[in-house]
Amino acid sequence: MMTNSNDFPTGPLARYLLQIADDQLIMGHRNSEWTGLGPILEEDIAFSSVAQDQVGHALAFYEFLQKECGADDPDQTAFNRPENRMLCNGLVEQPIGDYAFSLARHWCYDHAIRLRYESLSGIPNPVLQSLAVKLQGEVKYHTFHADTWMKSLLQGSEESRLRMISAIKEVWPLALGMFESWVGEDDLLNEMGPNGHPWYPGEAALRLQWQEHALQSLQGWGVDVDQGALSKLEPVLGGRQGFHTEHLAPLLDEMTAVFRLDPQAEW
Amino acid sequence: MIIESASLQEPNLKGNIPDGLTPDLLRYWEVLDQVPDPEIPVISVVDLGIVTRVTVADNGAVQVILTPTFAGCPALKWMEKTVREALLEAGAPEVDVQTTFENPWTSERISEAGREKIRNFGLAPPPRRRPGCVGPDLEALAHAVCPRCGSENTSMKSPFGPTLCRSLHYCFDCLEAFEQFKPL
Numbered sequence A: 001m002m003t004n005s006n007d008f009p010t011g012p013l014a015r016y017l018l019q020i021a022d023d024q025l026i027m028g029h030r031n032s033e034w035t036g037l038g039p040i041l042e043e044d045i046a047f048s049s050v051a052q053d054q055v056g057h058a059l060a061f062y063e064f065l066q067k068e069c070g071a072d073d074p075d076q077t078a079f080n081r082p083e084n085r086m087l088c089n090g091l092v093e094q095p096i097g098d099y100a101f102s103l104a105r106h107w108c109y110d111h112a113i114r115l116r117y118e119s120l121s122g123i124p125n126p127v128l129q130s131l132a133v134k135l136q137g138e139v140k141y142h143t144f145h146a147d148t149w150m151k152s153l154l155q156g157s158e159e160s161r162l163r164m165i166s167a168i169k170e171v172w173p174l175a176l177g178m179f180e181s182w183v184g185e186d187d188l189l190n191e192m193g194p195n196g197h198p199w200y201p202g203e204a205a206l207r208l209q210w211q212e213h214a215l216q217s218l219q220g221w222g223v224d225v226d227q228g229a230l231s232k233l234e235p236v237l238g239g240r241q242g243f244h245t246e247h248l249a250p251l252l253d254e255m256t257a258v259f260r261l262d263p264q265a266e267w
Numbered sequence B: 001m002i003i004e005s006a007s008l009q010e011p012n013l014k015g016n017i018p019d020g021l022t023p024d025l026l027r028y029w030e031v032l033d034q035v036p037d038p039e040i041p042v043i044s045v046v047d048l049g050i051v052t053r054v055t056v057a058d059n060g061a062v063q064v065i066l067t068p069t070f071a072g073c074p075a076l077k078w079m080e081k082t083v084r085e086a087l088l089e090a091g092a093p094e095v096d097v098q099t100t101f102e103n104p105w106t107s108e109r110i111s112e113a114g115r116e117k118i119r120n121f122g123l124a125p126p127p128r129r130r131p132g133c134v135g136p137d138l139e140a141l142a143h144a145v146c147p148r149c150g151s152e153n154t155s156m157k158s159p160f161g162p163t164l165c166r167s168l169h170y171c172f173d174c175l176e177a178f179e180q181f182k183p184l
C-alpha cells in the first residue's frame, strides 16, 4: 500500500503507469505554456488542446493508481512528490523553446505514447484495457496534427526545412531517453495478455518500433537521414530513476505553488 | 441490494433512453434527458451518450455512471454536479454519480436525435464510423459535410477547435468556416 506520496506504489505495473502519468502531466504543463504564444491562433489552440488532453490522461492514470494500486489521491500524487520521486523523462521536462523545437518534441512524444497505448490495449486488466483504447483515439488526433505540421514545414521553404532538421537533431537524444529501462521492467515483460502473448514488449523493443517509424516518416518527407550520426547520439537518461534535467525543479515549483498553499484544500 | 438497473447498450432512434424500463428508472432517465451538455446546450447528456448506467437500490438511492467524451473534458465536474442536483430535485433520496472509462465514450454513442440537434446547432455531427476503421476516422474528417449546404467540398483547417470536441473546417461552396463535432 502507498501510505504517503513519498512512496512509490508497489509492483511493476503501478510503476509503469506512474511513468506514463508523470510524462503526460509534465508534457501537458509544458504544452500549455503555448497558450497565448502560438505562432498562429490555430496552433495556439492546438497546443492548448493537446495539453488539456495530456493532463486529462495523467489524471485518468493517477485515479487508476489510487483505486487499484493503493496510491494517494491524484492531487497528492501529481503535486506533492519531491523531484527525485517523479518518474518523467528528460524530453518532457525541457522548456518549450521555439515552435520548431516544440513541434519536433510533440511529434516524437505522441508517437511514443501511441505505441505505449497500443501495447497497453492488450493488457488483461479490463479497466486499463478500455482506458487505453479510449485514450488511443484521442492520441490519433495528436499524431495527425504533429505529422501534418512536420510534413508541411519539412517540405516548405528552405528556412523552415533547416530549422525543423536542426530541431529534430536537438530533440533526438532526449527522445531516445523516453525508452530508458526501469526497475521492474523484466517482471512486466512476462505478463501475458488475454491472447496469450506478452502485452508489454519492453523499452528496447518500443524504442526500435518508435525509431523505425520516425525514420520512415522523415524519409517520406524528403529528409536525408544520416542514420549513422543519429545512432551515435547518446540518449539522455535518468528520469525513470528520479534523476532529472535541471528544467524539472523550477517547473515543479511553479506547478505546485498553489497546491502547497493548502495541500488539503478541495479545488 | 440493487433492485433495478439499466445500461445503455446501443443508441436508438428515439434517443438514448434504454427500452423496457420500470416506471422509476424511466422517470430518472427522463430527468437526465433534460440535463444539457454545457458546451452544446441543445443536446442532453443522455443524447450525447455519456450516461452509461442508472441504478436504483432498494432504499431508493440512485447511482449514475457517466463516462467523459474526452478524458480532459473540463466540464466533467460541472456535469456530475448538475446530474446529482437534477435527480435530487426529482425526488431521489440519495444520489451517487461516478465517472468511469469502463464503458468508454465514442461518438457512435450519440443518438440519432442528438445528431439532428447538433446539426441544427450549426455543427456538423460526427461522421459514422466506417466498418473496419479503428478509432476516429480522420480520413472522413478531411472532407466533412458542411452543416449549412451539405457540400463535401471542404477541408479541415485544424483538428483542434474551440473545445476538445470540435475541429475547424472550411467549405469551398459557402466560402465560410464551420465546426465539426469530432468523431472519436
Ligand SMILES: [Zn+2]
Pocket (backbone or CB within 6 Å): B146, B147, B148, B149, B150, B151, B171, B172, B173, B174, B175
Ligand atoms: Zn457549405
